[in-house]
Amino acid sequence: MSHALVVDRALVVIALRRRLAYRTQWLFALALGGGAMLISMTMWQNLIGNGTLSGYDWDSMRAYVIIGFIAATMVFGGADWHIADRILDGHIAVDLTKPVDFQRARAAEYIGSMLSTMPTVLAGVIGAWLLFDPPGPATPLAGVLTALSFALMFPLAFGITYLSILVCFWTKRYLGIMWLREALLGFFSGLMIPLAFMPGWLQTLSWALPFAHFTATPSAIYLGRVDTEGAFGLIAAEAAWAVGLWFGARLIFRRAVRKVTVHGG
Amino acid sequence: MPILEARSLTKNFRRPDKASGFKGAVKHLAQRKYKNYTAVDGIDLKIEAGESVAYVGPNGAGKSTTVKLLTGILKPSEGTVRVMGRDPHVERIANAYDIGVLFGQRTQLWWDLPVEESLKLLKHMYGVSDADYKARIERFDELLDLGEFMPALARTLSLGQRMRADLACALIHDPKMVYLDEPTIGLDISVKDRLRAFLRELVNDGTTLLLTSHDLADIEEVCERIVVIDKGVIAYDGPIVELKAHYITTKAVHLVLEGPADVPALSEKFPEYAWAAGEAASEVVVTYESARFTTAEVLADVTGHLQPRDLSLSEPSIEDVIRRLYAGELTK
Numbered sequence: 001m002s003h004a005l006v007v008d009r010a011l012v013v014i015a016l017r018r019r020l021a022y023r024t025q026w027l028f029a030l031a032l033g034g035g036a037m038l039i040s041m042t043m044w045q046n047l048i049g050n051g052t053l054s055g056y057d058w059d060s061m062r063a064y065v066i067i068g069f070i071a072a073t074m075v076f077g078g079a080d081w082h083i084a085d086r087i088l089d090g091h092i093a094v095d096l097t098k099p100v101d102f103q104r105a106r107a108a109e110y111i112g113s114m115l116s117t118m119p120t121v122l123a124g125v126i127g128a129w130l131l132f133d134p135p136g137p138a139t140p141l142a143g144v145l146t147a148l149s150f151a152l153m154f155p156l157a158f159g160i161t162y163l164s165i166l167v168c169f170w171t172k173r174y175l176g177i178m179w180l181r182e183a184l185l186g187f188f189s190g191l192m193i194p195l196a197f198m199p200g201w202l203q204t205l206s207w208a209l210p211f212a213h214f215t216a217t218p219s220a221i222y223l224g225r226v227d228t229e230g231a232f233g234l235i236a237a238e239a240a241w242a243v244g245l246w247f248g249a250r251l252i253f254r255r256a257v258r259k260v261t262v263h264g265g
Numbered sequence: 266m267p268i269l270e271a272r273s274l275t276k277n278f279r280r281p282d283k284a285s286g287f288k289g290a291v292k293h294l295a296q297r298k299y300k301n302y303t304a305v306d307g308i309d310l311k312i313e314a315g316e317s318v319a320y321v322g323p324n325g326a327g328k329s330t331t332v333k334l335l336t337g338i339l340k341p342s343e344g345t346v347r348v349m350g351r352d353p354h355v356e357r358i359a360n361a362y363d364i365g366v367l368f369g370q371r372t373q374l375w376w377d378l379p380v381e382e383s384l385k386l387l388k389h390m391y392g393v394s395d396a397d398y399k400a401r402i403e404r405f406d407e408l409l410d411l412g413e414f415m416p417a418l419a420r421t422l423s424l425g426q427r428m429r430a431d432l433a434c435a436l437i438h439d440p441k442m443v444y445l446d447e448p449t450i451g452l453d454i455s456v457k458d459r460l461r462a463f464l465r466e467l468v469n470d471g472t473t474l475l476l477t478s479h480d481l482a483d484i485e486e487v488c489e490r491i492v493v494i495d496k497g498v499i500a501y502d503g504p505i506v507e508l509k510a511h512y513i514t515t516k517a518v519h520l521v522l523e524g525p526a527d528v529p530a531l532s533e534k535f536p537e538y539a540w541a542a543g544e545a546a547s548e549v550v551v552t553y554e555s556a557r558f559t560t561a562e563v564l565a566d567v568t569g570h571l572q573p574r575d576l577s578l579s580e581p582s583i584e585d586v587i588r589r590l591y592a593g594e595l596t597k
Contacts, residue, residue, distance in 0.1 A: 003392050010389040018377040094373045096338045099361035100390055258340050261278060 007100055008108040015079060015112025029077060029120045037069040037128060054196040055225070062134040064219045068191050069128065070121050070150065071214045075157045075185065077117035078110050084165045084174040092260060103162065103246075103253055110158045138224025145231045149218040152238045156213055159245025160185070166249065169256035189214035210241040266350070268442055268473050269312040269335065273344035276305040276330050304330040306497035307344065314441070317474040319484035319505070322494035323591050328477045329368075331494065332446045335475070336366050348442060362391065365440035369447035372427055373434045374419035380430045381415045384437055391438035398437070405433040408463045425456035432460065436467070443467070445476045449483050461486045481584045493590050500590050505583065512586045517552045518563060519543060521575040535566060547574075555580075 019025065044061045047053060056064065083106050086092050095102060128134070137143035164181045168174050186192050188211035195206045195216045206212050217238055221231040282300040283293035305327045312318055322328050333339040335346055337353030337360050346353055353360040367373075374383045388398045406412045409429040414422055422430065428448060435443065445464070449457045457480070464487045468474055476488055484491060484505070491508055493501040501508065520526075526549035532540045539552040553563050560578060567573070 003389075007389050010386050014375055014378060014382065014386055017382070018375065021377045091371055093333060093338045093368060094366075094371055096357060097336050097361055097364065097366040098387075098390055099358050101358065260339060 004104070008104065011105055011108035012112035012115065015109040016116050019079070019113055019116030026120055029073065029117065030123055033069055033073045033120060034124050034127060036072075037065055037124065040065045040068070041128075041132060054194065056194060056196065059135050060223045062132045063223060064194060064215075066125060066128045066132070066134055067146075067219045067222060068215045069124055071153060071189065071218065072191055073117045073121050073124065074114050074150070074153055075214055076182070077114060077120070078157055078161055079113035080110075080161045080165060080178065081174070082109065082113070083162070084168050084178075087165065087168045088172065088174060096257075096260070102257075103249060106162060107155070107158050110161065111154050114154055114157065135223075137222050139228075141228060142221050142224055142231065145235055146218045146222040148235055149213065149221060149238060152235070152242055153214060155242040155246065156210060156238060159242055159249060160210060163245060163249050163252065166252050166256050169259040184209075185211045185214060188212060190216035190219070194219070210238075210245065213238040213241065267311040268314040268316075269310070269346075269348050269475075271308055271310040271331075271335065271344065271346045274305055274308040274310070274331070274334055274341055274346060275303065275343035276327075276334055276339060277301050277303050277342040303497050305334060308494070308497075308499055310492065310499070310502075312442075312473060312475065314473050315468075315471050316490060317468040317488040318476070319488035319491045320475055320477045320494065321479075321481070321484060321491060321587060322500075324479075326494045327497040328494055329446055332366075332444050332475070332477060336364060336444055337361075362438065363441050365435040365438070365443040367431050367435040367443075367445045367448050369428065369445075369450040372419065372431055374422075374427065374430055376420050377418060379416050379418055380411070380422070383419065383430070383434060384415075387434055387437050393438055397439070401437055401439065402433075405429075405436070408466065409433060409459065424451050425453060428452060428456070428460065432463070440472070442473045443475070445474065445478075447478055448476070449478060449480050457483070481582070481587060485583055493587060495591055495593075508586060509583060512589070513581050513583075514554060514556060515552050516555045516560060516578065516580045517550050518560070518567065519577045519579065520549050520551065520567065520571065520573040521545075522547045522549065522571060522573055531571075534570065538563065 041062065044056075044065065045058060048056065048058045048061055050058070053061075086095060092102075095105070098105070137146060160181065164177050165174065167177050171177065188206045188209050190206070190212065191214065195203050195212065198206065206216065213234070217234045220226045221234060226234060279299045279301055281293060282298040283289045308327075308331060310331075320328055320331065330339065334341050335348065335353065337346075337348075337355075337357045340354045348360055349363055351360050353364075373387075374380060375386065384398075384402065387393075393401075402411065409432065411429060411433055414426045414430065417426075419427065419430070432445075432448065435445070448464075449460055452460070461483060464474065464476070464483075468487060474487070476483065478484060489504060489506075491501065491503065491505045492499060521543075525546045526542060528540050528542050528549060531549065531551075535551070537553070537558075541550045541552070543549050551563065551567060564576075568576075
């Protein structure tokens with residue numbers, strides 16, 4: 001294993017261990033995420049009943065809500081504050097004296113923190129499966145591509161989060177940026193309501209943004225709402241966003257690092 | 266070639282210029298105004314390999330900003346820095362392998378993990394071999410007593426333990442150039458002594474050291490050269506011995522007499538010395554130029570006339586000299 005990969009692995013493990021140190025955080029995440037999923041299920045069951053809404057019947061909506069739960073737990077469980085705090089309180093000074101690429105190191109830490117959500121995801125999905133018995137993937141290939149879409153959420157979530165955190169170099173505040181990012185992600189991903197419920201132009205806009213890949217993409221693939229070619233296209237778009245945001249963030253960091261001001265020792 | 270060279274190093278910052286209170290905040294929201302200020306103003310600095318340099322100055326003088334410029338954290342507004350021939354801001358990662366940095370006010374330990382885990386992660390980052398890591402940890406343990414808190418979570422450490430652990434983190438890769446920014450801040454005297462002994466050993470082993478501190482005992486015990494900075498400008502740069510020889514030109518004898526001291530009469534009797542009243546009525550301080558008189562001569566004169574109950578000798582400390590440098594009373 002190359003030296004850089006050894007460092008990546010060490011940072012992933014350390015971020016994971018930092019999260020594992022706080023057991024109550026898991027329980028809260030499970031209670032919050034599970035609670036939101038139960039409320040969502042109840043609401044959609046009442047709305048859909050035995051019919052369909054914008055192409056969703058109760059069967060497909062059950063799977064949709066579970067996919068949304070997985071995506072939300074993963075993406076909202078990342079340690080964004082940890083990175084933002086280091087920029088805002090000046091600890092970035094310490095990071096910049098280490099022989100590692102700043103972005104890559106933060107990516108490893110962020111992915112480690114996302115991995116720490118896996119027990120919550122697993123417990124939530126098992127519980128939901130037992131309670132709601134959702135349908136399986138449309139085809140075995142759709143199942144594999146859904147898993148791939150979830151895997152791509154790791155770099156994509158990092159890209160979006162990291163880019164938004166870099167704004168702190170200019171704003172010197174993070175809370176508002178975080179709220180904005182989470183609101184955009186919640187709305188345009190289809191987490192709040194499936195994109196199919198939106199007017200055509202808003203659907204087009206949503207699909208043109210990276211946020212759609214957090215629920216709309218895996219659910220469309222899983223439920224067979226896109227054919228195989230379409231599924232591959234969505235996966236390619238998700239991967240392209242992850243790569244594009246990675247390199248875009250590099251460009252922005254180059255400018256942002258000139259803005260570093262660490263006062264007071 | 267010097268290990269570190271800074272030429273005309275300058276750093277300007279921009280600060281919001283807003284009036285106090287709610288009105289000021291609202292006004293600033295509508296019409297943003299900023300003021301530029303210069304934290305480091307055209308500094309020239311050369312450090313040769315193996316030197317131990319104290320970088321001192323009052324609060325806000327530009328010490329920490331200079332360290333951040335020299336380590337590549339900040340980009341200079343003007344001027345250049347070369348550390349082992351590299352621009353530390355442009356070649357940040359390559360430079361990081363050769364330098365060790367400790368910021369007394371910012372830990373590099375991972376807060377929620379045992380100290381040992383932080384050190385192991387740094388071992389991976391710097392690519393330190395297992396054998397070197399083991400040998401260095403043993404040495405740090407011997408000199409800094411690391412073993413007692415290696416398994417402890419960083420957030421549970423006392424300040425002294427945290428600083429010792431941070432020092433180990435800064436040195437785990439055996440850097441050629443070490444920057445220590447206030448390494449003894451907030452520590453008790455026994456931990457300070459231990460850290461200073463460790464730093465002396467580090468310097469004796471040939472490590473180049475740049476140390477900033479407000480504790481002048483750190484400086485006298487560890488460094489040979491002193492650079493004094495004030496308002497972003499170097500006020501003095503030279504060997505500590507020379508600074509003392511040049512500026513510490515007087516000595517004093519503190520006398521405790523049987524009765525009240527008559528300072529005007531003493532001044533008249535011994536006009537070649539400076540006389541001043543002490544803290545108590547029976548105390549008097551006689552100050553003399555060490556180049557003109559030996560202490561023995563002064564004592565012979567004074568004790569022949571006064572028969573003091575007690576006496577003690579003192580000379581101005583480096584602290585006095587630096588205080589006067591800060592106050593602008595002394596020049597380079």
